[in-house]
Amino acid sequence: MFRKQIESEPTDNKQRTKHLAVGVGLAFAIIAAIGLSLDVDRRLEMLNAQVGETTALWTASRAELDLAILSEADQAAPAQSVDILRSRVTEFRDGIAMLEDQLAAETLQDDPRFAPAMAELSAFADDLANSAAQTDAELVAGLPALADRARTLLPIMSELSTAARIVFAQRAEFERQAMAGTLYRMAATAVSLVLILSIFAMVLMRLSRRAQAQAAQQRDTATRLQRIFETSLDAVLVFDSKGRISAFNGAAENMFGYDAEEALGAEIAELVVPEYRKAAFYRELEAYAGTGASGIVGAGRLEMEARRKSGALFPVELSVDRVADRDGPVFVAFVRDITERRETEASLVEARDKALAGERAKAEFLAVMSHEMRTPLNGLLGTLSLLRDTRLDAQQKTYVNNMSASGQLLMHHVNDVLEISKFEAGKILIANTAFNPDSLLHELIEGQRSVAEANSNQLGYEWLSDPVPAMNGDPVRLRQVLLNLISNAIKFTRNGSVSLECEVLEIGDGEALEFRVVDTGIGIPEAELDRIFGDFETLDSTYGRRAEGTGLGLGISRRLTEAMGGQIGVDSIEGEGSIFWIRLPLERAELHDADETTASYTHINRALDVLIVEDNQINRVVLRDMLLAEGHNVTEAMNGEEGVRIAEMRRFDIILMDISMPIMDGVQATRMIRDGDGPSHETPILAVTAHALPDEIRAFGAAGMNDTVGKPIERNDLLAKLASYCGTEPPESPLAMVDAEPQGPAAKIGAVDDQRLRELMQDLGADATGQLLDRFIRETDATLEEIGDSETRPVDDLVPRLHKIAGSAAVLGAASLHSRLGQLEALGKSGEEAPFREGLADLAPIWAQTRAEMVDMVGRA
Numbered sequence: 001m002f003r004k005q006i007e008s009e010p011t012d013n014k015q016r017t018k019h020l021a022v023g024v025g026l027a028f029a030i031i032a033a034i035g036l037s038l039d040v041d042r043r044l045e046m047l048n049a050q051v052g053e054t055t056a057l058w059t060a061s062r063a064e065l066d067l068a069i070l071s072e073a074d075q076a077a078p079a080q081s082v083d084i085l086r087s088r089v090t091e092f093r094d095g096i097a098m099l100e101d102q103l104a105a106e107t108l109q110d111d112p113r114f115a116p117a118m119a120e121l122s123a124f125a126d127d128l129a130n131s132a133a134q135t136d137a138e139l140v141a142g143l144p145a146l147a148d149r150a151r152t153l154l155p156i157m158s159e160l161s162t163a164a165r166i167v168f169a170q171r172a173e174f175e176r177q178a179m180a181g182t183l184y185r186m187a188a189t190a191v192s193l194v195l196i197l198s199i200f201a202m203v204l205m206r207l208s209r210r211a212q213a214q215a216a217q218q219r220d221t222a223t224r225l226q227r228i229f230e231t232s233l234d235a236v237l238v239f240d241s242k243g244r245i246s247a248f249n250g251a252a253e254n255m256f257g258y259d260a261e262e263a264l265g266a267e268i269a270e271l272v273v274p275e276y277r278k279a280a281f282y283r284e285l286e287a288y289a290g291t292g293a294s295g296i297v298g299a300g301r302l303e304m305e306a307r308r309k310s311g312a313l314f315p316v317e318l319s320v321d322r323v324a325d326r327d328g329p330v331f332v333a334f335v336r337d338i339t340e341r342r343e344t345e346a347s348l349v350e351a352r353d354k355a356l357a358g359e360r361a362k363a364e365f366l367a368v369m370s371h372e373m374r375t376p377l378n379g380l381l382g383t384l385s386l387l388r389d390t391r392l393d394a395q396q397k398t399y400v401n402n403m404s405a406s407g408q409l410l411m412h413h414v415n416d417v418l419e420i421s422k423f424e425a426g427k428i429l430i431a432n433t434a435f436n437p438d439s440l441l442h443e444l445i446e447g448q449r450s451v452a453e454a455n456s457n458q459l460g461y462e463w464l465s466d467p468v469p470a471m472n473g474d475p476v477r478l479r480q481v482l483l484n485l486i487s488n489a490i491k492f493t494r495n496g497s498v499s500l501e502c503e504v505l506e507i508g509d510g511e512a513l514e515f516r517v518v519d520t521g522i523g524i525p526e527a528e529l530d531r532i533f534g535d536f537e538t539l540d541s542t543y544g545r546r547a548e549g550t551g552l553g554l555g556i557s558r559r560l561t562e563a564m565g566g567q568i569g570v571d572s573i574e575g576e577g578s579i580f581w582i583r584l585p586l587e588r589a590e591l592h593d594a595d596e597t598t599a600s601y602t603h604i605n606r607a608l609d610v611l612i613v614e615d616n617q618i619n620r621v622v623l624r625d626m627l628l629a630e631g632h633n634v635t636e637a638m639n640g641e642e643g644v645r646i647a648e649m650r651r652f653d654i655i656l657m658d659i660s661m662p663i664m665d666g667v668q669a670t671r672m673i674r675d676g677d678g679p680s681h682e683t684p685i686l687a688v689t690a691h692a693l694p695d696e697i698r699a700f701g702a703a704g705m706n707d708t709v710g711k712p713i714e715r716n717d718l719l720a721k722l723a724s725y726c727g728t729e730p731p732e733s734p735l736a737m738v739d740a741e742p743q744g745p746a747a748k749i750g751a752v753d754d755q756r757l758r759e760l761m762q763d764l765g766a767d768a769t770g771q772l773l774d775r776f777i778r779e780t781d782a783t784l785e786e787i788g789d790s791e792t793r794p795v796d797d798l799v800p801r802l803h804k805i806a807g808s809a810a811v812l813g814a815a816s817l818h819s820r821l822g823q824l825e826a827l828g829k830s831g832e833e834a835p836f837r838e839g840l841a842d843l844a845p846i847w848a849q850t851r852a853e854m855v856d857m858v859g860r861a
Contacts, residue, residue: 030193063095063121064157070128071150096125117156124153235335241289241328243267243282255337257309268333274307288322289329296320297331306335315342373414379619381407385715386625430563433755434589435475437513438467441500444482452490452498459490461500468504468513472587477560481568484553485517485580493521496577504586511586512566518579524572532570533558557582608632608653608726611680613643613669614688615661623656623688626715640669648678653726655680657705659689659696667703674704684725751846752853753813770858776812777851780805784843795836799828814850817843 070092096118127149131142229236229247235255238247248263256263256272263271269278281296288294296302297320306316317336322329384404392400441461452459482500489498501516524532533554561568561582572578610632614620624634635652637643641664647655655673659666670685687700687708700708709721757769783801806821820842827836 059095061161063092064154064161066092066095067150067154067157071147071154092125092128096121117160120153120156121160124149232334233336235333235337237263237268237272237333237335239268239331239333241285241331243269243285245271246330252335255308255335256306271309272306272335274305274313277304297322303338314339377407377411377414379616379621381411382619382623382626383621386629389629430477431474431755432472432758433475434470434472436470437475437478437502438463438469440475440479441482441502444479444486445500448483448486448490451487455490455493456495457490457493458497459486459499461502464501464503466504467502468586468588470589471513472589473584474564477564478584481557481560481582482515482517484557485515485582488553489517489519489521489578489580493519493577496520505583511588512583513586514581514583516579516581518577520577523574523576523578524570525574526572529570529572533568608722609635609651610722611635611637611643611646611652611655611683613637613640613655613661613666614658615639616658619658619688623718626718630719640664640666644669644672644676647673647680647683648676651679652683654722655683655685656688656709657685659687659700667699667705670700670703670705686721686725751814751816751850752857753815754857755813757813757854757857773812773854773858776805776809776814777855780809780817780847780851784847787840787843795828795831795833798840799825802828809850812854814854817846817850820846 128146131138131146134142229249232249232251235252236247236249237245237252239245245263245266245268248258248260250260252263253259258271269281273281284294284296288297296318300319302318304316304318305313306318307313315338317338318333320331320333322331381404384400384407388397388400388404445459445461449459486498486500496519498517498519501518503514503516505512505514558568561584564584566582566584568580568582570578570580608627610627612620612623612627612634614623614636615638620636620638624636627634635646637646639661640657643655643657644664657666657670661669666687666689673681673683673685675681684706685704687705689696689708689710697708706725707721709718783805787798787801802821802825806818806825809815809818809821820839824836824839824843827839
């Protein structure tokens with residue numbers, strides 16, 4: 001259709017050109033005909049003028065005759081001559097006067113002979129008139145002289161008459177020829193006009209036929225549009241700029257409940273627009289009439305409410321546009337009832353909400369169950385750990401070891417299920433930090449060597465390429481994946497070997513690090529390879545009775561590998577062994593000297609005052625006995641409310657806070673301790689809980705907790721946490737700390753902990769992190785400005801201000817600022833005012849660098 005329309009445009013242009021040419025020709029022909037008519041009229045007037053010329057010739061001939069008679073008057077008898085003279089004088093004088101008037105307007109007036117001749121003739125006529133007035137005697141006496149003059153003028157008169165006849169004859173011939181030419185041209189013009197009129201008539205006939213065809217086509221189009229209008233499933237309403245309806249189709253009748261007779265001529269707003277939208281509707285029409293802009297007309301598909309005849313409101317999808325009309329703008333509205341669609345959408349939303357609620361319920365159930373399952377396991381494994389340190393005989397040690405192994409296996413299964421729930425909730429976080437992969441592999445192999453030897457297997461690892469000294473990635477997740485693969489290999493291998501191979505591969509423009517776990521075990525049937533990495537997949541094998549598990553290990557390994565941007569696969573031959581491999585993108589890094597040091601404090605040289613806030617008695621006993629065994633002083637609280645009350649009474653070195661407790665939970669208790677002014681409001685608080693989901697960890701940090709200790713509690717893990725917060729003995733004097741700062745560990749701390757800030761942005765999102773950063777910047781700017789203007793303000797008033805921004809600095813990863821604030825806080829609390837005030841000057845440059853780096857990092861996120 002569109003192609004035909006486009007192809008017809010050149011034809012239409014040609015037709016218009018032809019019509020224009022015919023019209024122009026006709027116009028020229030008409031103009032020519034009018035000009036020729038005017039020319040004929042002029043020629044006729046000239047023919048009329050030739051009658052005057054004939055009269056002039058006759059007058060000249062008569063005057064010549066009179067002059068000839070006068071020239072012979074002296075030869076007649078005197079009496080007769082007088083009579084002749086008197087009778088001819090008047091006629092001659094009148095003839096000369098008439099001749100002068102007639103010939104003066106003709107071409108003879110340009111002849112140099114005309115004026116003198118006419119002057120002599122006129123003078124002679126005047127003399128004759130004077131002579132005629134004399135007496136007869138006088139007239140007879142002067143007659144010879146008059147006759148002589150007449151004879152003298154007769155040749156002049158003859159020459160003048162002859163010249164006039166010649167001129168008039170030439171002019172008559174010219175006029176006859178001009179008239180003939182005009183008549184010829186008139187005839188040609190008439191013929192041309194007839195031809196042009198014939199062509200024009202043909203064009204008019206063609207135009208008439210085309211107009212008839214177009215009219216028929218328009219009738220057909222109108223008929224089709226009317227059919228479309230009548231059969232449209234959407235309601236179609238046509239209305240003018242006043243809102244008066246001029247068309248109302250059947251679908252509109254069914255939709256709104258009005259008959260077409262009721263609707264036609266009525267205002268659309270009064271019929272279908274809800275009461276609360278009428279004013280806005282009329283404003284839209286007025287705005288369109290005034291400016292040509294409207295929020296409805298030409299705005300595309302809009303969703304709003306309409307009103308039925310019954311007054312019921314229902315949702316519709318509306319589209320309004322303007323069409324041209326001779327009587328002003330006309331608007332066409334297409335209306336679709338979307339009640340069913342809204343109901344379907346509501347059903348989908350409800351189903352989605354139910355599904356999400358189910359997922360949340362499942363996640364909450366898993367979180368609660370993990371807590372409820374891990375809490376007794378914590379007590380069991382902790383008690384076994386304590387029992388192992390008592391005096392046991394060989395059989396008792398065997399029992400304890402078996403119980404501990406079973407407990408650890410059960411804990412492993414619980415952790416696997418919880419890990420799957422984290423994946424489904426999208427709460428698995430992948431870190432990106434620098435680490436030494438060779439150290440990780442060495443630690444991993446050494447940790448599994450005893451397990452391999454128990455199955456009479458040889459275990460080792462080797463680099464098939466040059467070792468990678470440092471790379472960026474998530475060492476914890478990598479260790480978890482490799483541990484799953486190595487554990488599986490050891491589990492299904494007897495009297496064989498398990499080896500871990502590492503190799504750097506060149507892939508495209510980058511590098512990849514591939515780890516291969518090669519075993520000589522029972523292998524995997526080829527038919528089972530496609531489902532080996534699924535969840536809860538276990539395979540029958542020769543060692544089926546001894547190789548127990550949930551079937552989640554390889555599924556978790558697959559998910560973790562993909563989360564790290566890598567690939568995982570397996571090659572296996574049944575009865576010969578298997579090769580499990582993972583391939584991760586290699587991003588080389590540099591480890592700083594401080595990163596190479598992995599030493600941790602596992603022993604504290606002083607007794608700590610520890611507050612345990614735990615509602616579970618077994619867990620309290622386990623924690624208490626572990627701490628008492630290390631020589632620490634322990635105070636117990638059974639719930640958060642009791643813990644807050646005890647913390648307000650005395651100062652503790654560290655507080656171990658459970659999360660799920662009656663009366664008051666650990667998060668609320670931590671907030672109250674931090675917000676109070678008790679002696680322990682600055683004491684480090686560690687969350688002791690099985691809850692370890694990212695959302696919960698963020699809530700712990702926001703409440704003021706410093707760290708978490710997962711359940712079940714391992715003694716070494718607990719002691720390492722205590723040592724990290726309380727194990728470093730303070731320097732001999734705060735002043736020594738300040739003096740040593742440029743060369744000490746703080747000097748190696750970067751302005752911003754990139755990893756901490758990235759994790760925060762990953763957890764909260766860039767926008768939320770940016771808002772926190774803005775607030776932190778405002779608070780820090782205000783605090784530093786306040787500190788800079790208070791040189792005489794007591795140190796005790798400044799220390800809380802420093803502590804407040806130090807906490808925010810720690811949360812947001814402002815490492816250098818946090819370190820320096822901690823040093824100044826220690827100086828202030830120890831009473832060393834001079835070094836404290838000197839150290840305040842360091843904050844401004846540190847903060848300037850920190851602020852710039854943090855704003856840049858968050859801005860690029």
